[in-house]
Amino acid sequence: MSKYDDIIETVFFNNYKEGEQKVSFSREExxxxxxxxxxxxxxxxxxxxxxxxxxxxxxxxIKNKAPENTDWIIIGTGRASYEFRQSTPGKIEVTKNRQLIKIPDATPEIVKRYAPGMDEQALLTQSSI
Known part of the structure; x- marks a missing residue:
């Protein structure tokens, strides 16, 4: 596990009570x-x-504390304050029964050369499936 994983787990479990659907916390935590x-x-x-x-x-x-067919998501609730909330799945998953449509890599050559892997918008045009 990473440092971030250890930190987010500590914050979650310091505030979580069994069965809660919302868990509030602050950046200071x-x-x-x-x-x-x-x-x-x-x-x-x-x-x-x-x-x-x-x-x-x-x-x-943390994910295992959410009921079936729900995920924990983090939302901002104010200045330096957040909340874990149970939600319908918050991540977009690839649908296995859909045909893959290939999209040409539109990353400008100068970005490819001098900042490979750093341009988040260009990464959206690339598929690793």
Missing amino acids: FAQACDTLNISRIKNLGDIPYTYRFRRNLPDS
């Missing part, structure tokens, strides 16, 4: 979790919820 876990403090604490909202799945220990 990430700093407290770093201290509790003896992890050097993350400089950009806001990157932790961002990571699990848009880049990475939550750890299995």
Whole structure:
């Protein structure tokens, strides 16, 4: 597991009560979790919820607390405050019975050469299926 996984798990389980559908927490709790876990403090604490909202799945220990056919998602509820909420699946999954449509890579050559893998918009035009 990564540092982020350890931190998000600590924050979740410090606030979660069995059967809850919403779990509130603040950005400051990430700093407290770093201290509790003896992890050097993350400089950009806001990157932790961002990571699990848009880049990475939550750890299995958190996902397993959601009832069947639901997922935990993280939403912003104010300045430096967030909430885990149960929701219908929050991630887009590939439908296996659909035909794959190939899309040409439209990444400008200069971006390919000098910033490979760094252009998030260009990554949307590429398929790894």
